[in-house]
Amino acid sequence: MTRSSDGPSTARKVANLLPKRVSAPWELFAQHLVHHEIHLAGTRVEMLRGPIELEGFALRIFRSRAGATSVGLSSSNDGTKKGVERAVEVAERSAPYSSFPAKELHLPTADQPVGGLEVEDPRVRDDPVGGLRSLVQEILQQFPAHSDVVPSFGSVRITHGESSVVNSAGLEQREVSTYVEFEWAVKASGGPEGRPAGEFWVNSSSRRLDPESLGVDVPRWSELARDVRRAKTPPNGELKVLFPARVLQDILPEVLGFRLGGSARLRKMAPEVGSSVGSPAVNIWDDPHLPWGDGSGGIDDEGTPTSRRLVVEGGTVRGHFYDALHASALGGSPLGGGHRSGGLGKSWHRFTVGPTPGASNLSIAPGSGGTDAELIEAAGEGIWLEQLGYAFPDPFSGAYGGEIRIGYRIRNGRLAEPVRGGTVGGLVLAPMGEPSLLRGVSSVGGKARFVGGFQSPTLLVEGIQVAGSS
Amino acid sequence: MNELLDAEGTLERALARLDPKVTYADALAECASGFRVRLEKSMTGASPSPDMKGVVFRAWTGSRWAETVARSLDAVDVGHAVDALQRELESSPSRGSAPPGPSPTGRSDGRTKTTRPIVEVPVEELIETARGWFDVAMAVPGISNTFANASYLSNDRLFLANSGARRYQSIQRVSVSVVPFALDAGRVEYDAIVEGATGGAEVLGKISEERVRGAAQGALELLQAKAAPTGKMTVLLDPSTAGTFAHESFGHGTEADQLLRERSYLKPLLGKVLGPESLTLVDDGSYPSGWGSIFFDDEGTPGRRNVLVDRGRFEEVLHDRETALELRRSPGGNARRADFLSRTFVRMTNTFVEPGDWGLGELVREARDGILLERCTSGIEDPLGGQMQLKVKRARRIEHGELTTPYSSMALSGRVLDFLRSIRGVGRKEYFEMSPGFCGKGHTDILPAGTGGSYLLSEAVVGPA
Numbered sequence: 026m027t028r029s030s031d032g033p034s035t036a037r038k039v040a041n042l043l044p045k046r047v048s049a050p051w052e053l054f055a056q057h058l059v060h061h062e063i064h065l066a067g068t069r070v071e072m073l074r075g076p077i078e079l080e081g082f083a084l085r086i087f088r089s090r091a092g093a094t095s096v097g098l099s100s101s102n103d104g105t106k107k108g109v110e111r112a113v114e115v116a117e118r119s120a121p122y123s124s125f126p127a128k129e130l131h132l133p134t135a136d137q138p139v140g141g142l143e144v145e146d147p148r149v150r151d152d153p154v155g156g157l158r159s160l161v162q163e164i165l166q167q168f169p170a171h172s173d174v175v176p177s178f179g180s181v182r183i184t185h186g187e188s189s190v191v192n193s194a195g196l197e198q199r200e201v202s203t204y205v206e207f208e209w210a211v212k213a214s215g216g217p218e219g220r221p222a223g224e225f226w227v228n229s230s231s232r233r234l235d236p237e238s239l240g241v242d243v244p245r246w247s248e249l250a251r252d253v254r255r256a257k258t259p260p261n262g263e264l265k266v267l268f269p270a271r272v273l274q275d276i277l278p279e280v281l282g283f284r285l286g287g288s289a290r291l292r293k294m295a296p297e298v299g300s301s302v303g304s305p306a307v308n309i310w311d312d313p314h315l316p317w318g319d320g321s322g323g324i325d326d327e328g329t330p331t332s333r334r335l336v337v338e339g340g341t342v343r344g345h346f347y348d349a350l351h352a353s354a355l356g357g358s359p360l361g362g363g364h365r366s367g368g369l370g371k372s373w374h375r376f377t378v379g380p381t382p383g384a385s386n387l388s389i390a391p392g393s394g395g396t397d398a399e400l401i402e403a404a405g406e407g408i409w410l411e412q413l414g415y416a417f418p419d420p421f422s423g424a425y426g427g428e429i430r431i432g433y434r435i436r437n438g439r440l441a442e443p444v445r446g447g448t449v450g451g452l453v454l455a456p457m458g459e460p461s462l463l464r465g466v467s468s469v470g471g472k473a474r475f476v477g478g479f480q481s482p483t484l485l486v487e488g489i490q491v492a493g494s495s
Numbered sequence: 496m497n498e499l500l501d502a503e504g505t506l507e508r509a510l511a512r513l514d515p516k517v518t519y520a521d522a523l524a525e526c527a528s529g530f531r532v533r534l535e536k537s538m539t540g541a542s543p544s545p546d547m548k549g550v551v552f553r554a555w556t557g558s559r560w561a562e563t564v565a566r567s568l569d570a571v572d573v574g575h576a577v578d579a580l581q582r583e584l585e586s587s588p589s590r591g592s593a594p595p596g597p598s599p600t601g602r603s604d605g606r607t608k609t610t611r612p613i614v615e616v617p618v619e620e621l622i623e624t625a626r627g628w629f630d631v632a633m634a635v636p637g638i639s640n641t642f643a644n645a646s647y648l649s650n651d652r653l654f655l656a657n658s659g660a661r662r663y664q665s666i667q668r669v670s671v672s673v674v675p676f677a678l679d680a681g682r683v684e685y686d687a688i689v690e691g692a693t694g695g696a697e698v699l700g701k702i703s704e705e706r707v708r709g710a711a712q713g714a715l716e717l718l719q720a721k722a723a724p725t726g727k728m729t730v731l732l733d734p735s736t737a738g739t740f741a742h743e744s745f746g747h748g749t750e751a752d753q754l755l756r757e758r759s760y761l762k763p764l765l766g767k768v769l770g771p772e773s774l775t776l777v778d779d780g781s782y783p784s785g786w787g788s789i790f791f792d793d794e795g796t797p798g799r800r801n802v803l804v805d806r807g808r809f810e811e812v813l814h815d816r817e818t819a820l821e822l823r824r825s826p827g828g829n830a831r832r833a834d835f836l837s838r839t840f841v842r843m844t845n846t847f848v849e850p851g852d853w854g855l856g857e858l859v860r861e862a863r864d865g866i867l868l869e870r871c872t873s874g875i876e877d878p879l880g881g882q883m884q885l886k887v888k889r890a891r892r893i894e895h896g897e898l899t900t901p902y903s904s905m906a907l908s909g910r911v912l913d914f915l916r917s918i919r920g921v922g923r924k925e926y927f928e929m930s931p932g933f934c935g936k937g938h939t940d941i942l943p944a945g946t947g948g949s950y951l952l953s954e955a956v957v958g959p960a
Contacts (some may be wrong), residue, residue, distance in 0.1 A: 064838065066756045070559075077564045077836055081545070101546040102566060108546075115543045122532065122541035122618050177758045177879070182939070208937050210758070212879060221760065224879040228938050253880065258956065261726040292536070292640055292676075294683050377545040414884040414908075417873040417960075421676070422683050424904035426960025428884035430877070446882060448725075448906040450960030456681035492725035492908070492958025 034189030034199040035104065039082045042109040047086065049193035050132050054326055054365065055082035055104075056376050058186035061153040065179040068165055075153065080104055081376040083365075086116045087130050094127040094350065095120045100376050126291070127353035133329040134194040142323055143316045146233045149203040150185045156234045157181055163236060164209070167243035174247040177212040177224060181205065183234055184373040190328035198328040204319070204373055205231045207239045213250035223253030225412075225431065230372070230477040232317040240271070240476065249411065253431050256445030259493035260434075265407030266449060266489040267400055267435070268462075270474040270481040275416040276425045276462070278387045278479055280453040281309070283420035285336055285344075286362070286382035287351025294421065296342050302454050303340035303463030306392050311336055311346065312480070313361060313385035319478030320385035324361065327380055331361030336384075340463070346382040361385070389481035392469025400470055400485050402438035408491060409433040409440055410449060418453065425462070426450015447493035460488045498548060499526050499653045500663070502568035506550060509577040510657050513554060517584055519594040520554035521656035523793050524568060525835040531646035532618065534625045536633075541618060544648060549835040552580050557589025564836060596816025596826060598658035601797065605664040605790025609695025613647040613669050616696050621645045624671075624699050631704045632675040635711035637718075642674040645699060648943075654795045664790040668943055669698035670931050675711040677718040684720075684903060686713030687870060687888060691931025691945075692784040716901050717889055723902040724892070725958040729865030730907060731858055734928035736871040736887055737948030742846045742934065743883045744911040745776050747876035749803050749811070750829075750841040750936075751818035760881035760911075761809065768808050770915035773851045776804040778813055780828045780844035786931035786945035787844040794830040798844055801827045815841050833940045840936045845929065847947030851921025858920050858952050860896040866957055867891045867898060868907060871930075881911050886960055906960030914953050922950030 033041070035055035043051070061075030079102060086097035097120025099112040148156040160181060168176060182205070189199040207229045214222035225246050231238040268276075289295035296302050313331035315321050325331055327349050336344045347355065348363030364383045365375040394400050401409065414428035428448055434441040455461035470482030506522045513520050529544030550565045550573060561583045565576035584590050625643035632641040647669045654662045670691035677684050688710050690701040732740055747753065748761040780789050780798025789798040794816050803811050814822070815830035818841060831842040859867070870888035877883065885907040892900040926949040934944035 060836075062838070066752075072560060072562070072838060074562055074838060079566050079836065098542050099546065100543075103546065103548065105569070112546070115546070119541040119543055119618075122539060122622060124539045126537045178756055180937070180939075206939065208939070210879075212758070221881070222879055224758070224877070293678060296681060300681075377547070379542065414877065414882070415873070415875045417886050419872070419904065421685060422904060424960060426904075426906050426958070427875070427886065428882060428906065428908035430882075446908050446910070447956050448884075448908045448958035448960055450904070450906055450958060454681070456679075490722070490725055490959050492906075492956050494727060494956075
């Protein structure tokens, strides 16, 4: 993390324009962002966009009223005096209509030094276009000439930005970071006439513009695209399923981030501290200090310093996530759990969405299951999931699942033929005595893999419902 | 005051400053705002949507599109964006060559039709409307909480091109939803009613007390639901699921940019019969009150009705000006930007299955044994592989031609072409519904897209999800 001293932060600049009538408590979150994109059709650069510069802010005005807190909100990309005045008017107009059950609000006050975290890739800052072109070139060079596998589509979007928070309690924090969103598709074709082409489609994210952290592995993608072509529908029934980190990444953070958060607890949807939610082999941390983690930061989006925390130990809940409002309502401590997730399809700007309690980088601790090969051997018979269409987890009910885009049968303790189609799914969390993903974990791999904002070893889960050929 | 129209002169002057050798340039300016109220137990939320404005300039360099973005409508920011575009054009020796496809020349002014604009509805009235739904749901014994939401998004766009086009549109999208929750010993279940349309205050009236009570009973029923069946079976899709089927199965595969990237399983099938005569699939940007309706797309082409599958025959795909040229068609009004910060892609507007002539009872009896999938929550396409995934919040077993046991949260998976060939019936017009949704190109560039349909009977693999 960089603590810039080059002039006032965007939040400070906007705060300086607040009219005098705005009385405490209030909070301003702001971002100054520079964004670039490259889009490919096959191997051709279809479009190069940027720099797209965006500066925006979100204002929250808090008022105590009848034993509750009303919150006036507004957000805008107009940081002029007129724009700020209008944002204040909007927030003031909305405040009387909102009511949140927090009797007393405690905004973070400390302007504590935070630092040492690696979340800014200098290449994204200093040479974004060169960096994009170089990454694309490096990937394209890995496709052999006259191969049966070619790139069919790609886009890389990079953002360099400063986020800042200022509030009426005297807090003033800023962080500089970078963010990379990566999509790529490879297509396998040729061979026997009439055989349809197969595609493997990659989505990943990172703080760094480098192939390794984005999971670039052209030989592996090519193999998967070829396997898509020969894959068959999986069997039907209750099976042992191996979930690698890249599959769990689309399932666990969304469900656990909500169900172990203050929002769920306030609505009586959260398992309480001390209740069992998973197998004794499951230990889960929230680690905002993971180097280069998507959710890493020295402060959360309310300016509260972050820390590494144990949330599930031996399958038992040990803690919840709180932002300032929910902490005030429930008597907890914020502990840096106030996050503004990216707006609709725009993870690169966060000022457009309000903070909610949640995880930063969920991290499942390694267990005693050994390597992936040892887990496959332990499974004996089952399915290795390589990619789901999309798990679309439901944070309220905890349901997850979707179509198998590509996976493998496990036969006699070894990976066998590819499978595709059919569905895998169930509940992440379930009442005692009922099957769930976390309760069904029978073995946890010995090595955690880091994917974007999530870290986990492969999990061997028993009793998973697979829908396939009858 | 209308900030977009106030900025029109600035934008015109900015376009005029570009190198006269440049054959084509356009500007798309946008102002977006909105408001949402949510009532739930012990909480009321009143949240303005982000107030965003800016403009994207685009010009043809001779070999590709170049774009720059101004982060406001202010003359200084606009000037910087145009200067940056000019520098990029100057570096292109072929900038005098013509862009792909016909350049727009039309002029129009389109505004969402309503007798009562939603922006004129007082916040108190929105809250009282939501409170009415909340009270009805909470009066059902066993309901623990209910989210009652009313919201609108206001999106104004002004499109100017040096080819003479000048189009302005002001669109209000209103959505309402009621989500009753039932909790028991760590299990959380809910049912949901969601409505959305371009329009005004009239959309608030789409949720009746009867439907709210039905959703509350639905949540309680799902709390007791047993484990869902798995495997290949006869499936009856409700209107929301049939609409998402249209969107995921054919919509994405007919986006012509995917055809040009050799990334659509449908490309070699254009002109062929893929389904029964009862199947007609349409994308219609001009659909009255449709959630995804637009007066013009972001290349200045008016939104229009495009029949993709006509009585079983695959007839048309969706175009922007570039793909239309390549495939010798006319631009279809499907070049859309998520916002001024995003590029154009070929996108859907309102995609739906035209109604057929089956009654619901007839379809259930025809299914005999199978499953009714209801309340679609999501879907995802596989444009090259021709697979699709649909997820629903609830389902109901069909046994001996009758609806029986309820299930919660299921997914459907299958090859689109197999699914089409297995279609045995399409429901009548009286069941037809249009639903609001948001659609991504890949995992990004999310924008409003409507989906619609009646009931649809076919076969697929289903399982819990």
